[in-house]
Amino acid sequence: MADEEIILSELDDDELVLQMHDDLYDGLREEIEESVGILLERGWTPYDVLTKALVAGMTIVGADFRDGILFVPEVLLAANAMKGGMAILKPLLISTGAPRVGKMVIGTVKGDIHDIGKNLVAMMMEGAGFEVLDLGINNSVEKYLAALEAEQPDILGMSALLTTTMPYMKVVIDTLVEKGLREDYIVLVGGAPLNEEFGRAIGADAYCRDAAVAVETAKTFVARKHNQLAG
Amino acid sequence: MTALPGHVSAAPVPPDSVLTDTGLPPARVGRVLLIACGALAREILDLKSANGWDHLDLTCLPANLHLWPDRITAAVAEAVAKHRADYDKLFVVYADCGTGGLLAAKCAELGVEMVEGPHCYAFFEGNAAFAARAEEEMGAFYLTDFLVRQFDAFVWRPLGLDRHPELRGMYFGNYDRLVYQAQTDDPVLDAKAADCAARLGLRYVRRLTGYGDLTPALARL
Numbered sequence: 001m002a003d004e005e006i007i008l009s010e011l012d013d014d015e016l017v018l019q020m021h022d023d024l025y026d027g028l029r030e031e032i033e034e035s036v037g038i039l040l041e042r043g044w045t046p047y048d049v050l051t052k053a054l055v056a057g058m059t060i061v062g063a064d065f066r067d068g069i070l071f072v073p074e075v076l077l078a079a080n081a082m083k084g085g086m087a088i089l090k091p092l093l094i095s096t097g098a099p100r101v102g103k104m105v106i107g108t109v110k111g112d113i114h115d116i117g118k119n120l121v122a123m124m125m126e127g128a129g130f131e132v133l134d135l136g137i138n139n140s141v142e143k144y145l146a147a148l149e150a151e152q153p154d155i156l157g158m159s160a161l162l163t164t165t166m167p168y169m170k171v172v173i174d175t176l177v178e179k180g181l182r183e184d185y186i187v188l189v190g191g192a193p194l195n196e197e198f199g200r201a202i203g204a205d206a207y208c209r210d211a212a213v214a215v216e217t218a219k220t221f222v223a224r225k226h227n228q229l230a231g
Numbered sequence: 232m233t234a235l236p237g238h239v240s241a242a243p244v245p246p247d248s249v250l251t252d253t254g255l256p257p258a259r260v261g262r263v264l265l266i267a268c269g270a271l272a273r274e275i276l277d278l279k280s281a282n283g284w285d286h287l288d289l290t291c292l293p294a295n296l297h298l299w300p301d302r303i304t305a306a307v308a309e310a311v312a313k314h315r316a317d318y319d320k321l322f323v324v325y326a327d328c329g330t331g332g333l334l335a336a337k338c339a340e341l342g343v344e345m346v347e348g349p350h351c352y353a354f355f356e357g358n359a360a361f362a363a364r365a366e367e368e369m370g371a372f373y374l375t376d377f378l379v380r381q382f383d384a385f386v387w388r389p390l391g392l393d394r395h396p397e398l399r400g401m402y403f404g405n406y407d408r409l410v411y412q413a414q415t416d417d418p419v420l421d422a423k424a425a426d427c428a429a430r431l432g433l434r435y436v437r438r439l440t441g442y443g444d445l446t447p448a449l450a451r452l
Contacts, residue, residue, distance in 0.1 A: 071389075071391070072389075072390065072391070073390060073391025073392075073394070073395055073398060074391070076391075076398055076401055077395060077398070080401070111365060111366065111369055112369075113369055113370055113405035113406065114405070115405060116401060116402070137405055138369065162349070163327045163329060163330075163331060163332070163349045163350075164349045164362070164365060166331065192300065192329060192331075193300070193327075193329045193330065193331035193332075194331055195331050195333060197333075198331055198332065
């Protein structure tokens with residue numbers, strides 16, 4: 001049977017949200033942008049559009065990536081579609097005072113130009129309600145420290161794709177320890193060649209194998225930190 | 232193809248497609264078994280032939296393990312267990328290859344030596360020289376002879392660029408050059424590597440490395 005054209009504006013809310021999950025899965029950026037606009041016109045809050053449509057859809061993508069059903073190209077297309085929706089929602093989220101879970105400074109380490117994983121984490125963290133300052137690629141310890149001092153985030157995230165650059169994460173963590181700042185931040189690390197053992201060995205709080213794990217780990221650690229502060 | 236100085240013609244090697252998907256079984260001659268990546272078969276057999284290293288036997292794991300680096304360590308460990316009893320010595324011809332130190336740790340645990348270096352393109356250039364260029368070549372995407380020949384199978388298709396060329400910027404936007412670390416002086420591969428660079432939108436650099444640190448690593452076995 002040939003595909004029938006779907007008129008997004010004719011779908012009811014529940015159908016449209018499910019369609020958005022499908023469109024994210026298929027990496028259809030224009031359709032996602034259109035659907036975000038439709039839900040906002042119907043009076044949805046930007047936060048609900050973000051969480052129920054975009055984040056929920058990307059969670060399905062993340063799960064299928066982890067299970068080996070989807071691969072990197074498909075995840076990138078989905079992320080690109082979500083990015084389109086996020087671009088519409090981001091200014092509205094700020095102006096409508098959506099809940100903020102915490103703040104993260106994130107960047108790829110010195111000597112490393114790879115940013116696909118880091119960008120995915122940054123986007124999913126924003127989707128989960130974190131304020132994210134993305135330092136980009138090739139970050140020296142000085143740049144990380146300056147950002148931590150200026151932004152006072154809850155979390156420092158570091159990424160590396162290369163065996164040759166991942167040891168630099170320890171340089172950053174050791175410097176934090178030397179300066180007596182290590183306990184001020186939750187340090188999360190990730191990247192293809194990393195593993196849990198490496199994360200432990202360099203003194204990170206956790207290694208995160210993908211963006212979804214990064215979000216869940218960040219939420220857990222931030223909640224624990226807030227509980228400690230409250231106690 | 233022009234052979235490197237001092238080289239004689241190499242032993243016949245299976246086609247790249249076999250080395251990519253299946254690997255190479257040992258010939259069961261020689262007392263030292265090299266457990267290598269399929270991407271290195273041609274170079275190892277060439278060195279073996281050129282130097283008369285008849286004591287070396289070679290088995291290769293499928294080169295496509297590089298598409299899933301987290302599977303390399305277990306595959307090497309399995310090969311070590313399978314062949315250990317049949318040889319005086321085993322030697323692993325993999326670099327770290329994106330295993331984040333896990334392969335080196337496993338080899339140490341098994342009491343088996345391996346080639347040093349982060350990647351084959353590093354030990355082909357020479358690990359020290361490669362490290363010295365690291366900062367200057369931060370934006371370099373490296374290919375070897377094998378990867379030039381198998382560019383579509385190892386780069387273009389796995390990254391989905393055949394289906395979604397619009398992803399090129401997301402993958403390669405931060406790169407500024409493609410460096411072809413040439414093991415052999417082959418104008419056909421040179422032209423193909425230049426084409427790979429053009430397809431990725433990168434400046435092309437070619438460097439004739441020969442076999443670099445691989446030669447002394449095998450010579451001492």
